[in-house]
Amino acid sequence: MSRYLRLLLVQLRASALLAVQYRSDFFIDGVISLFWTATAIVPLLVVFQDRALLQDWSMAEAMVVTGWFVFLNAILEGGINPGLQAVVEQIRKGTLDFVLLKPADSQFLVSTSRFQLWRVSNLLAAAAIFIFAFHRMGRLPSLGGILASALLLVAATAVLYSLWILTVSAAFFVVKVDNLTYLFGSIFDAARWPATVFRGVVRFVFTFVIPLALMTTYPAEALLGRLEASKLLFSLLGAAAFTALARWVWMRSIAHYTSASS
Amino acid sequence: MISVRGLKKYYRVHQRPPGLKAALGALFHRPHVTVKAVDGISFDIRPGERVGFLGPNGAGKTTTLKVLSGLLHPSGGEVSVDGHLPRRREDAFLKKIMLVMGQKQQLLWDLPPAETFELNRAIYDVPREQYRRTLEELTSLLGLGELVQKPTRQLSLGERMRCELAAALIHKPKVLFLDEPTIGLDVSMQAAMRDFIKRYNEQHGATLILTSHYMDDVAALCPRVIVIDKGVLSYDGALDELVRHVRPEKRVVFRFAREVPQIALAELGKVVSVDSVSAVLQVRTEAVNSTVTRALSTLPVLDLTVENPPLEEVMSELFSRSRAAAEAAS
Known part of the structure; x- marks a missing residue:
């Protein structure tokens, strides 16, 4: 285990060097990502302009959901997307060979190969949104709520990561998956809204197939102190199932690659 | 291993x-x-x-x-x-x-x-x-x-x-x-x-x-x-x-004191290339000795070397042979 921790540090170091090597990119990237973070709140302002509640959610409460959306988006774009996006390219060019020849877990190596460290600033932006929202509500989240939402953050990250592994695994079987990742990006965008605003089939999909509810709504409800324990349990079990599924599919995909590529 | x-x-x-x-x-x-x-x-x-x-x-x-x-x-x-x-x-x-x-x-x-x-x-x-x-x-x-x-x-x-x-x-x-x-x-x-x-x-x-x-x-x-x-x-x-197996021939590279008619060279072996005062001949390995002796006695030879044919040629001959064999079989 400590070996993989060391490996993670070495990979992080390379990403940090890369970020420093391209200083101008680094700053432009930072300004752009802060801009996008700011725009994440705009839809809320529009929706709440002429109403006080959206399906039982006040504006301040809905902002907590948006805060988690910004938070997870930072994890996605800073920690998950860069490495896994590169896999698609490596499969196409055949340089994934080098990953498979290394005496270390291939899923770990590709997942940690690249980080966009600047996205850390978006985590701070998310924190600012939380502070602002709770300031408006004039109260503080409970300790239990914070702990539950921290657990849910782990579950949400695991689910998000697993969904990405599943998407990228498709690249082993079909040549171009750019569209697939783009589609996934647009679907994830719906996570900025409390899941209860969706109805019918869409709600079912967002709860069970692509569990956006688990990613942003439940953590927000936990912080607000109104998440049922059953939902927490369901989320943790669901995240474990997703992680196991992603691992299984990845191993199958690697086997397919090694028995089919040339 | x-x-x-x-x-x-x-x-x-x-x-x-x-x-x-x-x-x-x-x-x-x-x-x-x-x-x-x-x-x-x-x-x-x-x-x-x-x-x-x-x-x-x-x-x-x-x-x-x-x-x-x-x-x-x-x-x-x-x-x-x-x-x-x-x-x-x-x-x-x-x-x-x-x-x-x-x-x-x-x-x-x-x-x-x-x-x-x-x-x-x-x-x-x-x-x-x-x-x-x-x-x-x-x-x-x-x-x-x-x-x-x-x-x-x-x-x-x-x-x-x-x-x-x-x-x-x-x-x-x-x-x-x-x-x-x-x-x-x-x-x-x-x-x-x-x-x-x-x-x-x-x-x-x-x-x-x-x-x-x-x-x-x-x-x-x-x-x-x-x-x-x-x-x-x-x-x-x-x-x-x-x-040796693919090309049981050697190449003899000559340098001459003066120009030599191509006919005289062709009598000695297969002419691979020739210009005014030099030439490359291809001869069977067992014939190298006699060819060199004859050349030395009849031609104005300044110097000569005996070489293997270039590997590239050997390979392309080997592969074209196997292609021909495959085509004949199908």
Whole structure:
């Protein structure tokens, strides 16, 4: 285990060097990502302009959901997307060979190969949104709520990561998956809204197939102190199932690659 | 060290018919064909041996290397490398081997090679002290110097290839798989790479399998060659034996004091090339003696040398023969 921790540090170091090597990119990237973070709140302002509640959610409460959306988006774009996006390219060019020849877990190596460290600033932006929202509500989240939402953050990250592994695994079987990742990006965008605003089939999909509810709504409800324990349990079990599924599919995909590529 | 028995690797590929109508039809029903990339190859390689894989494009050389390194699962047959089954890709196995591909690179593109070395050090669990010594040795043998601190994208192809080799040798592998390591390099860089590989093999006793399009690579590095053609092994043995077998002729290169009529040359042997005061003749090996004696007594010879025909020609003759045989059989 400590070996993989060391490996993670070495990979992080390379990403940090890369970020420093391209200083101008680094700053432009930072300004752009802060801009996008700011725009994440705009839809809320529009929706709440002429109403006080959206399906039982006040504006301040809905902002907590948006805060988690910004938070997870930072994890996605800073920690998950860069490495896994590169896999698609490596499969196409055949340089994934080098990953498979290394005496270390291939899923770990590709997942940690690249980080966009600047996205850390978006985590701070998310924190600012939380502070602002709770300031408006004039109260503080409970300790239990914070702990539950921290657990849910782990579950949400695991689910998000697993969904990405599943998407990228498709690249082993079909040549171009750019569209697939783009589609996934647009679907994830719906996570900025409390899941209860969706109805019918869409709600079912967002709860069970692509569990956006688990990613942003439940953590927000936990912080607000109104998440049922059953939902927490369901989320943790669901995240474990997703992680196991992603691992299984990845191993199958690697086997397919090694028995089919040339 | 390496043992291969009846290795087979088949691919199932879609056959894409030409034309829009057929292409639309293929959306619903896709015809498949089986391509036999490697079809029953057997050989053994002893520790420390240097072996060259020869064969035309698509012969199955790279496929065989990839099976040996565990990247491809064989469709049939048995493969063992230093007691391991490569396809299991156990850590202990992967730490013993390396694969360098002239067409692909593992160096991090935007960072100096030193960063890739450091990453590989961590992945292969190389102790710091050993890493420092290995890197020192590689730096002096490959003449890396300041190169390792420059971003990879700023390096020339030759510089990059040297760094690729260093990155692949950080963990001191016992088995080296080299797939076209000198492709695209200029002649002096090719020679430098060959020197390095040979010296590494001699100093560390590493086993080496090389594929190359440059016959000079194979001639300089590999006393033993394995010829693979259409997935089948067609020769396994010493390189000079192969040359004698395919082309039992020698070349006699003459330099004359004055111009010699071509007719006089044609009487001696097959004229390969001729200009005003020099000529190259091709004669059967057993006729070399008499030809030289006759030439010396009848022609104004300044000097002469007896050579083997160029390897490139030997190979192209070998492969065109096997193509002709295949066409005759079908």
